Amino acid sequence: xxxxxxxxxxxxxxxxxxxxxxxxxxxxxxxxxxxxxxxxxxxxxxxxxxxxxxxxxxxxxxxxxxxxxxxxxxxxxxxxxxxxxxxxxxxxxxxxxxxxxxxxxxxxxxxxxx
Ligand code: DGP
Numbered sequence: 001x002x003x004x005x006x007x008x009x010x011x012x013x014x015x016x017x018x019x020x021x022x023x024x025x026x027x028x029x030x031x032x033x034x035x036x037x038x039x040x041x042x043x044x045x046x047x048x049x050x051x052x053x054x055x056x057x058x059x060x061x062x063x064x065x066x067x068x069x070x071x072x073x074x075x076x077x078x079x080x081x082x083x084x085x086x087x088x089x090x091x092x093x094x095x096x097x098x099x100x101x102x103x104x105x106x107x108x109x110x111x112x113x114x
Pocket of ligand 1 (some may be wrong): 016028
C-alpha cells in the first residue's frame with residue numbers, strides 16, 4: 001500500500017535503521033523511542049490491525065514473536081525483561097495501520113501501562 005509508511009520502509013522509499021530482515025518480516029528502530037530499546041517488528045504483508053488477521057496468518061504472527069525473541073537476546077535485554085506491545089485502533093493509541101510489535105526494554109516497565 002503506497003500510503004502506508006511501514007510499506008514504504010519495507011520498499012526502502014523511507015529510510016530506517018533496519019536491524020533484521022527476512023522474506024516475510026522486517027524489524028527497525030522506532031523513530032520516537034519510548035525506552036532504551038524500542039524496535040518495531042512488522043510483517044511485509046500489509047495487515048492494518050489485529051482485527052484483520054486471518055487463520056492463514058497464524059504462522060506469520062508466531063514468526064514475529066520469534067524475531068522479537070532473537071532481537072531481545074541480541075540486545076541483551078532478554079534476561080532482564082522486556083515488553084511486547086501491539087496497539088489496535090484509536091483508543092489503544094495505534095497510529096500506523098500496518099500491524100506491528102513494539103519491542104520495548106532496557107528500563108523498568110510500569111504497570112498498568114498509560
Ligand atoms: P503505534 O502507535 O502502535 O501505531 O506505533 C507506531 C510507531 O511507529 C510509533 O512508535 C512511531 C513509529 N513510527 C511512525 N512513523 C515512523 C517512521 O517513519 N519511521 C520509524 N522508524 N518509526 C515510525
